[in-house]
Amino acid sequence: MNKASRLFWPTLVTPKNAVVKQTEQLSRSQKLLTELGLVKPGSNGTYQIMPIAQRAIDKCIQLVQSNMQAAGGQKISLPVLTPAQLWKKTGRLEGDISEFYMLRDRSGKQFLMSPTHEEAVTAMLASTAPISYRQLPLRLYQIGPKFRDELKSRFGLMRAKEFLMKDMYSFDVSAEEAAQSYATVTAAYERFFRQLEVPFVQVEAATGMMGGSQSHEYHFISPVGEDTLLQCSNCSYAGNVEVFGSDTDAPSACPKCQSSQLSRVRGVEVAHTFLLGDKYSKPLGATFLNTTGKPETLIMGCFGIGITRVVAAALEVLSTEQELRWPKLLAPYDVCVIGPKAGSKEQAPAERIEHELLQLTQICGAEQLLHDERKELTIGKRLLDAKRLGHPLTIVVGAKATQAEAPKLELHTSGGEKQELDVAQVLQLVDSHERHKQQLLEGTEQTDTKRSQRVGHVH
Template sequence: MNKASRLFCPALITPKNAVVKQTEQLSRSQKLLTELGLVKSGSNGTYQIMPMAQRSVDKLIGLVQSNMGLAGGQKISLPILTSTQLWKKTGRLEGDISEFYMVRDRSGKQFLMSPTHEEAVTAMLASTSPISYRQLPLRLYQIGPKFRDELKSRFGLMRAKEFLMKDMYTFDVNEETATRTYATVSAAYDRLFQQLEVPFVKVNAATGIMGGSLSHEYHYVSPVGEDTLLQCSSCGFAGNSEVLESSLEESPTSCPSCKSTSLSTVRGVEVAHTFLLGDKYSKPLGATFLNTSGKPQSLIMGCYGIGITRIIAAALEVLSSDHELRWPKLLAPYDVCLIGPKQGSKEQLPAEAIENELLGNIGELCGHQELLHDDRKELTIGKRLLEANRLGHPLTVVVGAKAVQSEAPKLEVHLSEGDSLELDVNEALKLVAEHSQHKRDLLLGRFEQFNEKVGHQL
């Protein structure tokens, strides 16, 4: 059982009269995660993830893996270090490489601490080429750390120098089947973002340094976002302003979809990106397959990224208040926090009998690993409840004096949305059961479509 007294959660303690000098602009999520002890700053642009936040990261990884499996993905692991020789072959070491971390081994060979793995995975396929067309399409993905020497690392996990990413690389026989793969993986992305229940927009995007012929970005709308998006309040259309201005050769004054003039500019945090790459990497690196005629032919590629740690921070940025975290239901570290009576209170003994029974009943409904028992009874209920609300548990159940009153005993149940209810035991357990059922529905894909919230494609 998870006990709050054993949880390593090194919250920042600021003395009452201390004057805090703000040296950088903090985002809402960064401030809360740091203050509450879920994330600690390491060196500049790097972060240490504490146990409670790690639970959220692990849940997101599980959700991503489930959706990648449904899209036909096979999980692999590639080395963090990639030879610079591979990047020279594809031309990606030409131009500005200031964001790349370079290291040398003792023999003088130079490596990249990989910001992405197109070259590495393509070289791996080339080393086993030619493969048969019967083995295609091939969809390989990994989840691991990536590195970029950001000029301005800021907003905590949203723009860090080291971050966790899911990257999938697909290989097909031609553009037609690669386009079908693109549709399949994109559908898995759509499903994932609907499961998270955070309003998002999907927009046409520039291919940039990655290259290729087709690209889409997934964004959470937030004032701290670095991308400028145009959004139509009439039809829900959204587009990356950079791409729209490039295609129209001017800033649009009306919606490209419905022609309404109800266009507004919003900021977006990019949390995922998809690319159709063609043979940009396979051709120079010699990754081929044997076609139906038995002749070698270049593989046609796609790549698909999801920022794992960035989604956590960006989702919290969108959902939380200035003082309290609010998690996507599938990513909350715990589903339920149970707070018992204060030690030495007159209701302690009879309330503890109810508390102990609830520990078993709630654990059966939501899973014992999803229940956090705040057993720090030396603290008042009010202090523990304040902390529970700030941590954003979806449900916090309090067994206090009202639970042992002679007539109509009640539990206090606090929801992360801010509502507070007084319920009897059966009603409280029903609420836990409904929350757990909602999570199961999300995992099974039974969710309302976000048609009015998801941006149309340009």
């Protein structure tokens, strides 16, 4: 199991009477993650992930992967460096490239530190031995770092210059088959976001520099969001104002039902999907052999999820100003156990119960249990840390645990009230928490036909 005394957890300590000069606007998640020592700023727009936060990111990666594999995805890894020549062939170097990191090798050849990999994956398929129609659809995904020279990197992991992303690329024989791939993958996206239990909205979006015929974004609603979204309360429509060119061009009535019940909210974009057609496959010569053995151009889609942004944005939506609140499936630890302070009168009898509780590993697994055995600290100090870190369940073995009759433990749930329970009741609640997590995970096995087709529906 995990011990709190062994955790690398460089909490930010501010002297009592210090005057802190705020040089940038901080979001709630950024402030808490930094103060609690879960994320440390690197250079401008880059961040160092500490062990506790890394656990949450790893859980997010595992959850994304299970959904991508359920959607027929196969995992690959592509180089971070993409030859600029490929981007010239598709015309993407002709527009505004100020957000791209460009570099040259010693021979003068130019590369991009890839913000996305459409050209790279398409060129890979173009250089592969002829692909048969029997091998399609092909859905390839990777999870790795992406780079964007943000003019205003802010809100920590929500808008950084280096970030972790899952990007999937689909290849099909026709526009109709590509649309089916699009439906399958977006269904997997909806399952993933439902599993997080964070309210989200899927909105119609502009295709922008990515191109293609159709695009949707997934947003968490938050005041710090940089996108303005339109939502109709009369029907299911939701869209990004970018679809209409700009905020000032956006309609006052719903484009779908013409209702005036159209509201504006701010959203944090956490995922984006595109039907690309042949925008990349045609100029790069990516083909397959059809039923008659003749080459035809592959039809593509692409699908991105910002892994680090999802974690930070979920915390932004769920947390309070003082305490983190994690989606159940992303919490670094499920249970934290706090025993008595060293030298206290209840130490000896309470430690026996504390030892019993460590058998919780049989319910939640050793990796999900954190034992805060820093007994030089008071229970109150350790409980404050546990609450701020947002552990879903914190069990305190205090003075009432040593009562001769009906010994009681304190159970603190994230965002809930303190309960005084006996050991059996505590074990039952831990078991209930684990069963709820399992039910959420089993959502990955739902069939695509169960998906709501209402684009823009708030979940």
